[in-house]
Structure formats: structure tokens, C-alpha cells
Amino acid sequence: MSLLFPSVLQAALLASGAGAMPTPEPPSAQDAAPVAEGYEARLLRARDLATSGDPVQREQALALYGDMLQASPGNSDVLLARGRTYAWMGRHAEAEADLRAVTDAKPGHADAWSALGDLYLWSDRPLLAVEAYGHWAALAPEAPEPLIARGRAHRAAGQMEAARVDFAAAGARGADPAQVASLRDSATARLATPDAMLADGYTWSLRAGIDRTTFSGDRAGWTDSGLTLRRQFERGSLGLELLNADHFGRSNSAWALDGYVSLWARAYANVRYHYGPSSGVLPRQSWRTELFQGVGSGWELSASIDHLRFSTDTEFYGVGVGRYVGNWYLRYKLQHVPGVSSGSWSHRVVVRNYYRGNADDYLEVSGSNGRSSDLDRSGALVRNSDASLGVSWTRYFRPNWGFKLGVGYSNDADGFDERQLSLALYRRW
Known part of the structure; x- marks a missing residue:
């Protein structure tokens, strides 16, 4: 009886609803206790923010790295990640402090030496980059990547022979042959159109x-x-150009395709097609073909045909000879325009100095006289000048950013003196 009574009482209470015990509900997401984010998860999240390229997200990554370093001062992985982020943001002093802290604490950390070399190269300190990449190369004796990186640093410092040695050694370690060939070419300052x-x-x-x-x-x-x-x-390039000319109070636009292709040994060609307005200051159509062939030791021969169509057609036939001596490039081009009697002739001389020893940065002086289309990048005008002179400076102030400044003077055969100022900006990625 004593055992039965509690059971009967419980049943009665449940039937009447009195004293019912509700089943507990699971806690909502808001009420649930937060789960702490692990070290690896935070590091990956910070790296995703840092590599996004977005300035705001990179600042968020720096804040995360700072919090992690407060919890774990001197953590080499976090210092390396933050140092790379500072370098991408152009904050070179802060990047160097973080990366140097890693290499000082762990001289055998290959990734830190690689990142430090990148920082020095990006901040225009190529000799320090050579040293940092040298440590990386010693720690990875079978990998081609450190030698390619050090070769680029040698090239940026104007040490072309050392650059070619590193590029060749990278090829012996299994680097892509086409990439090695391109890098070795870039270390000779051999091409006039790098x-x-x-x-x-x-x-x-x-x-x-x-x-x-x-x-x-x-x-x-x-x-x-x-x-x-x-x-x-791999074997050249193709450019799409949009052109605009405002002459004599008239404005015309045109487009062009400009291609370069590597042919056989030491030979390449430039092929260009231009399409413009039916009438105006730009040609209706024009095309160009020019072939370059390296011969002997540092010599380059060329032959070209230019065809311009305005209301009538005009053609130019040219031959040239170039010479590479150290960091100097010299070229002479003779051009002929058929016409009445013996036609007309023009002469053009270019002297270029790759003053930093690489294929990107150079000073150029050019002069010409006679009838020529070479003075106009778009081939817009057929000029007949008594004499012309131009000076230009091309400089890459960052690995992927550059500019070109130019000034020129011409004594036109029509009696006008011409003065030209030009500016171009370059970006590559």
C-alpha cells in the first residue's frame, strides 16, 4: 500500500494538471555559452583578412595579430604573418621590425628570410634582399624559388652577371625552362621593348x-x-589600345591591336593594326610589321613596313641596326617613303642607357630628320622635319608601378617649331 499510494497520487496530480513538470527547452543560440575560437582558427581568419587586399580587412587582421601577440608574446608565426601584412600595406619599418624579430629568434626559419627578402626588394633595397634571399637559399638547397628570388634582387641592384648565374642555377634545380629563359633575357637588358x-x-x-x-x-x-x-x-604579348587625338580643333578616337611574338632563336616580331575614323586627324586604317633578329655578339638587325591610309595610302619601308654594349643600347633606322622622283628618306637614332642594370629603368635620347611616322606613337601624322630631338626617362618606383616622362623639340619643314611634353603611367600585375 505504501508503494502504491505515491504512484496513484502522482497520476492524479498529472491528470489534473497540478504540479506538472514542463520539459526543459534547449537553450537558444543567443543563450548558449560562447565557444572560444582556437589559436589555429584565429590565425587562419586573420590571414584570410590580410590576403583579401582590402585595406579595412587588413587593419582588422592587424588587430587580431596584435591580440594574439598579447596572449603569446614573441610568437614567430604571428610575427611573420603580421610582418607580411605590414609589407603588403607599404608599412616597411613595422614589417622589418616583425620579420627581423623572427629571423633573430629563429635563424633557421626559411619563410621569414623569404618574406624579409620580399620586403627589401619591394622597398628598393636590393642588396639587403640579396642577403636575405641568400639565407633562404642556404636553408632550401634543393628548391629553385630562392635562387629565382635572389636573381631578381641581383638584377634590381644592377648585378646582371650574378643574376644570370642564379637564374641558370634555378634551372638546374628544376625551374620551368621557359621562365628561366625569360629571366635570363631580362638580365641582359637585351630587348628594346621589355x-x-x-x-x-x-x-x-x-x-x-x-x-x-x-x-x-x-x-x-x-x-x-x-x-x-x-x-x-609565354612567347609574347597582345595589347588593346584606345587612342584619342585632338588636333586643329578636331577630336578623333581609334583603337588598335599591338602584338609582339617570339619567333626563332634571337628573333621576335611586332605586328600592329589600327582602325580609326573615316576621315580626320587619325588614319582610317594602318598596319605595321617589324622583324628583329639578333646576330653576332650584341647586334640586332630589323626590317619594317608601315602602311597608313588617310584619303590616300602612304607606305614606309625601314631597316635598322642596333647594338647592345653593357647597359647601353644604340640603334639607327633608315626609312624610305616611295613617291615622286626618288621619294623621301628619314634617319632616326636612339641611344638608351639602362642605368640601373635592369630591363625596366632607362634614360633615352632620340633624334631624327626627314619624313617619318616614328615620332608619333599612334602613327597619326606623317611629319617632314628638318631636325627633331627627344629625351625620356622611364622608371619603375615599385616592382609593379612605373612612369615615363618625355620632352621633345622639332623644327618642322613647314616652318613651325614644335615642343612636346609627355607623361605615361604603368601598372602591371
């Missing part, structure tokens, strides 16, 4: 330029501008 022919690790490039020409007397000035997007390939 942006068009030498990819050197990037795929795209963008050029935005503007030229302003003023004249003596009462002739109004001219403005020419252009935008070129170029895609690099």
Missing part, C-alpha cells in the same frame, strides 16, 4: 599616357592620349 616581350612573373599590364604638343606662331596646340591593356603570354 614591357611587351618580358612577362617576368606578371600577366597583365596597363599604360595610360598623354602627350601635349605646342607650336610657335599662332598654331593651336595638340593633345594626344591613349590607354593600353596588354596581356602577356
Whole structure:
């Protein structure tokens, strides 16, 4: 009886609803106790933010790295990650402090030496980059990547022979032969058109330029501008150009395809097609083919045909000879325009100095006289000048950012003195 009574009482209470014990509900997401994010998860989240390329997210990554270092001072993985992030943001002093802290504490940390070399190369300190990459190469004696990186640093420092040695050694360690060949070419300052022919690790490039020409007397000035997007390939490149010319109070636009292709040993070609307005200051159509062939030791021969169609057709036939001596490039080009009697002739001389020993940065002086289309990048005008002179400076102030400044003067056969100022910006990625 004593055992039965509690059971009967419980049943009665449940039937009446009195004293019912509700089944507890699971806690909501808001009420649940937060689960602490682990070290690896926080590090991965910070790295995702840092590699996004977004400035705001990179600041968030730096804050995460700072919190992690408060909890674990001197953590080499976090210092390395934060140092790389600072380097990507251009905060070179802070990046160097973090990366040096890692290499001082752990001299055998290969990734830290690699990151430190990148930082020095990006901040235009190539000799320090050579040293850092040297440590990386010693710690990874079978890998080609450290030698490629050190070769690029040698090249940036103007140490071309050392660069070629590193590139060749990288090839012996299994680096891609096409990449090695391109890198060795880039260390000889051999090509007069490095942006068009030498990819050197990037795929795209963008050029935005503007030229302003003023004249003596009462002739109004001219403005020419252009935008070129170029895609690099293993054996050359193809550029799409948008051009605009404002001359004589008339403005015309056109587009062009400009391609470079590597052919056989020491030979490449430039092929260009231009399509413009049916009438105006730009040609309706034009095309160009020029072949370059290296011969002997440092010599280069070329032959070209240019065809311009305005209301009538005009053709130019040219031959040239170039010479590479150390960091100097010299070229002479003779050009002929068939016509009445014996036609007309023009002469053009270019002297270029790769003053930093690489294929990107150079000073150039050019002069010409006679009838020529070479003075105009778009082939917009067929000029007949008594004499012309131009000076330009091309400089990459960051690995993927550069500019070109130019000035020129010409004594036109029509009696006008011309003065030209040009500016172009370069970006590659």
C-alpha cells in the first residue's frame, strides 16, 4: 500500500494538471555559452583578412595579430604573418621590425628570410634582399624559388652577371625552362621593348599616357592620349589600345591591336593594326610589321613596313641596326617613303642607357630628320622635319608601378617649331 499510494497520487496530480513538470527547452543560440575560437582558427581568419587586399580587412587582421601577440608574446608565426601584412600595406619599418624579430629568434626559419627578402626588394633595397634571399637559399638547397628570388634582387641592384648565374642555377634545380629563359633575357637588358616581350612573373599590364604638343606662331596646340591593356603570354604579348587625338580643333578616337611574338632563336616580331575614323586627324586604317633578329655578339638587325591610309595610302619601308654594349643600347633606322622622283628618306637614332642594370629603368635620347611616322606613337601624322630631338626617362618606383616622362623639340619643314611634353603611367600585375 505504501508503494502504491505515491504512484496513484502522482497520476492524479498529472491528470489534473497540478504540479506538472514542463520539459526543459534547449537553450537558444543567443543563450548558449560562447565557444572560444582556437589559436589555429584565429590565425587562419586573420590571414584570410590580410590576403583579401582590402585595406579595412587588413587593419582588422592587424588587430587580431596584435591580440594574439598579447596572449603569446614573441610568437614567430604571428610575427611573420603580421610582418607580411605590414609589407603588403607599404608599412616597411613595422614589417622589418616583425620579420627581423623572427629571423633573430629563429635563424633557421626559411619563410621569414623569404618574406624579409620580399620586403627589401619591394622597398628598393636590393642588396639587403640579396642577403636575405641568400639565407633562404642556404636553408632550401634543393628548391629553385630562392635562387629565382635572389636573381631578381641581383638584377634590381644592377648585378646582371650574378643574376644570370642564379637564374641558370634555378634551372638546374628544376625551374620551368621557359621562365628561366625569360629571366635570363631580362638580365641582359637585351630587348628594346621589355614591357611587351618580358612577362617576368606578371600577366597583365596597363599604360595610360598623354602627350601635349605646342607650336610657335599662332598654331593651336595638340593633345594626344591613349590607354593600353596588354596581356602577356609565354612567347609574347597582345595589347588593346584606345587612342584619342585632338588636333586643329578636331577630336578623333581609334583603337588598335599591338602584338609582339617570339619567333626563332634571337628573333621576335611586332605586328600592329589600327582602325580609326573615316576621315580626320587619325588614319582610317594602318598596319605595321617589324622583324628583329639578333646576330653576332650584341647586334640586332630589323626590317619594317608601315602602311597608313588617310584619303590616300602612304607606305614606309625601314631597316635598322642596333647594338647592345653593357647597359647601353644604340640603334639607327633608315626609312624610305616611295613617291615622286626618288621619294623621301628619314634617319632616326636612339641611344638608351639602362642605368640601373635592369630591363625596366632607362634614360633615352632620340633624334631624327626627314619624313617619318616614328615620332608619333599612334602613327597619326606623317611629319617632314628638318631636325627633331627627344629625351625620356622611364622608371619603375615599385616592382609593379612605373612612369615615363618625355620632352621633345622639332623644327618642322613647314616652318613651325614644335615642343612636346609627355607623361605615361604603368601598372602591371
